[in-house]
Amino acid sequence: MRRAITExxxxxxxxxxxxMETFYKDGYFLAELVDNTTKRPDKTLIISDNGYYYxxxxxxxxxxxxxxxxxxxxxxxxxxxxxxxxxxxxxNMLEIEKNVHFTKQLFSFQSNKAFSGYxxxxx
Amino acid sequence: xxxxxxxxxxxxIGFLVIEIVDVFKERSLLEKIAFSYGIGIGSxxxxxxxxxxxHIPWSKEVILLPWLLLGIxxxxxxxxxxxxxxxxxxxxxxxxxxxVLIGIVISYVLFEAIxxxxxxxxxxxxxxxxxxxFYLAKSFDPSFIHYVNNSNPPLxxxxxxxxxxxxxxxxxxxxxxxxxxxYVCILIVFYYSLRDMLGARSAMVFTLLxxxxxxxIRHAGLFDVGHxxxxxxxxxxxxxxxxxxxxxxxxxxxxxxxxxxxxxxxLVKSEGLPFFIISEVIVLYSMIKNREYRKILFLLVGLSIxxxxxxxxxxxxxxxxxxxxxxxxxxxxxxxxxxxxxxxxNIGRWNFLWLAFFLGLLMRKMFSEQKIIYALFxxxxxxxxxxxxxxxxxxxxxxxxxxxxxxxxIAPIAFYLTAVSFGKILIFETKEKKSRKREALxxxxxxx
Numbered sequence: 001m002r003r004a005i006t007e008x009x010x011x012x013x014x015x016x017x018x019x020m021e022t023f024y025k026d027g028y029f030l031a032e033l034v035d036n037t038t039k040r041p042d043k044t045l046i047i048s049d050n051g052y053y054y055x056x057x058x059x060x061x062x063x064x065x066x067x068x069x070x071x072x073x074x075x076x077x078x079x080x081x082x083x084x085x086x087x088x089x090x091x092n093m094l095e096i097e098k099n100v101h102f103t104k105q106l107f108s109f110q111s112n113k114a115f116s117g118y119x120x121x122x123x
Numbered sequence: 124x125x126x127x128x129x130x131x132x133x134x135x136i137g138f139l140v141i142e143i144v145d146v147f148k149e150r151s152l153l154e155k156i157a158f159s160y161g162i163g164i165g166s167x168x169x170x171x172x173x174x175x176x177x178h179i180p181w182s183k184e185v186i187l188l189p190w191l192l193l194g195i196x197x198x199x200x201x202x203x204x205x206x207x208x209x210x211x212x213x214x215x216x217x218x219x220x221x222x223v224l225i226g227i228v229i230s231y232v233l234f235e236a237i238x239x240x241x242x243x244x245x246x247x248x249x250x251x252x253x254x255x256x257f258y259l260a261k262s263f264d265p266s267f268i269h270y271v272n273n274s275n276p277p278l279x280x281x282x283x284x285x286x287x288x289x290x291x292x293x294x295x296x297x298x299x300x301x302x303x304x305x306y307v308c309i310l311i312v313f314y315y316s317l318r319d320m321l322g323a324r325s326a327m328v329f330t331l332l333x334x335x336x337x338x339x340i341r342h343a344g345l346f347d348v349g350h351x352x353x354x355x356x357x358x359x360x361x362x363x364x365x366x367x368x369x370x371x372x373x374x375x376x377x378x379x380x381x382x383x384x385x386x387x388x389x390l391v392k393s394e395g396l397p398f399f400i401i402s403e404v405i406v407l408y409s410m411i412k413n414r415e416y417r418k419i420l421f422l423l424v425g426l427s428i429x430x431x432x433x434x435x436x437x438x439x440x441x442x443x444x445x446x447x448x449x450x451x452x453x454x455x456x457x458x459x460x461x462x463x464x465x466x467x468x469n470i471g472r473w474n475f476l477w478l479a480f481f482l483g484l485l486m487r488k489m490f491s492e493q494k495i496i497y498a499l500f501x502x503x504x505x506x507x508x509x510x511x512x513x514x515x516x517x518x519x520x521x522x523x524x525x526x527x528x529x530x531x532x533i534a535p536i537a538f539y540l541t542a543v544s545f546g547k548i549l550i551f552e553t554k555e556k557k558s559r560k561r562e563a564l565x566x567x568x569x570x571x
Contacts, residue, residue: 008234008235008238011238011239012238016296019239019240019296020240023239023240023242024240051244052244055244055247055248056247058247058248058252058271059241059246059247059248059251059252059255062252062255062256062259063256063259065270
């Protein structure tokens with residue numbers, strides 16, 4: 001009971017942005033990344049086996065649009081349809097690595113490897 | 124403030140409808156507010172959906188103006204009676220103590236609801252994002268539905284859009300209050316429907332039990348789960364209350380409001396549609412049996428509300444639920460049955476609701492006037508059972524992940540039936556004990 005009250009008091013003291021960061025964690029940072037750094041969010045593809053990142057990003061940045069495939073489904077799409085491709089959490093995707101039209105960039109939200117990913121940008 | 128204003132506006136619109144129909148004349152203001160909220164939301168949803176079909180862009184003015192004119196007209200016609208504005212509470216100490224306890228629970232739920240950002244997947248993938256999309260498009264935007272490829276009835280999405288419109292901007296966290304308010308309304312409706320049968324104190328005891336049910340609190344304030352299930356539970360419960368009133372009084376006014384709630388339930392979630400069909404068939408049968416052929420026309424009210432959504436699905440070529448496509452797999456029956464029964468015994472979620480419900484069911488013969496509501500309840504349960512025989516997903520996993528939400532739709536009805544069963548026994552026993560005591564006291568005097 002006391003723990004719940006203490007936790008609630010912490011939440012009360014946070015700003016809106018801090019609340020989003022604390023609650024959505026890396027999902028929020030990924031949405032910010034897509035919103036701020038990708039060329040055209042409506043041409044951004046998220047490759048992730050966890051739908052959380054896609055659904056949260058889609059919600060937070062709407063009306064900008066994003067698309068999503070899991071790593072298994074990657075073979076079914078044409079990467080050239082997108083201006084930016086995000087692989088999160090970090091995983092080497094040979095299909096895109098081989099593609100000469102993209103440049104690769106590593107990004108990270110924390111020092112932990114689990115919170116880093118690759119951003120492929122069309123040249 | 125905009126969110127509170129939108130809740131007040133929704134209640135006012137519903138209140139106006141109740142006053143125009145002139146139903147519940149002598150009832151408490153609180154009870155009317157609890158019904159008004161749902162009628163207000165349903166009416167606004169229906170209005171905004173029709174606007175979209177007619178290509179009229181949404182704005183505060185264009186939505187509220189017809190209601191304002193209707194309000195002025197009703198006021199001039201003196202349809203808004205002073206007598207409707209009263210709240211009465213017994214001055215019993217135990218009763219007041221129970222009210223305080225419920226007040227604490229409600230305050231906790233409302234506080235928790237607005238403390239964190241929108242937490243559930245359902246909200247991101249559907250309810251809130253669609254509300255945001257429709258608000259930005261100033262219309263029910265079919266291109267958005269095609270983008271997310273997820274089509275649900277529009278009431279919750281439009282409720283979110285409406286609060287943003289009244290607020291004058293997107294306010295995601297505080298909008299959660301509009302969902303918690305369904306919880307408050309369910310408790311009020313529940314209390315007043317029981318009070319006439321069981322008395323104020325017993326009704327308040329059962330209301331406290333309902334208010335503290337884990338799964339209901341979870342859906343009312345913590346929102347780590349779906350946002351539309353408790354609202355659907357509210358609409359279904361209100362439909363049942365008005366159905367019961369109609370069956371008792373045969374008044375067209377109750378039939379009209381019943382049809383409003385029933386129609387609106389089909390706009391909340393697709394599970395509202397089978398409930399609509401079952402209820403209307405029951406009412407139709409009852410009307411034919413009583414030769415009330417004229418009243419059949421009132422069924423058109425519910426039907427037209429429901430058809431507004433079905434029409435939209437066809438007009439906009441929206442996707443249909445993937446869970447009801449495919450053949451009925453009868454071989455699943457034993458597994459589905461066992462998994463569903465297991466959920467009834469999940470005391471961590473439901474406290475002792477379902478155990479008490481089935482115990483109350485054993486006493487059904489004693490209090491058979493509730494049999495139509497029991498029939499409605501079980502037919503809806505059979506519908507949910509069949510969904511798991513149809514689903515393309517692995518049924519056991521699907522039940523574990525979703526059955527508690529489906530049960531939430533009918534939980535207020537089950538709670539109501541349970542309270543009636545047990546409350547009547549308690550009253551019956553208390554009266555019997557009292558009369559036995561009285562007899563024991565009186566006998567020596569009489570014998571003298």
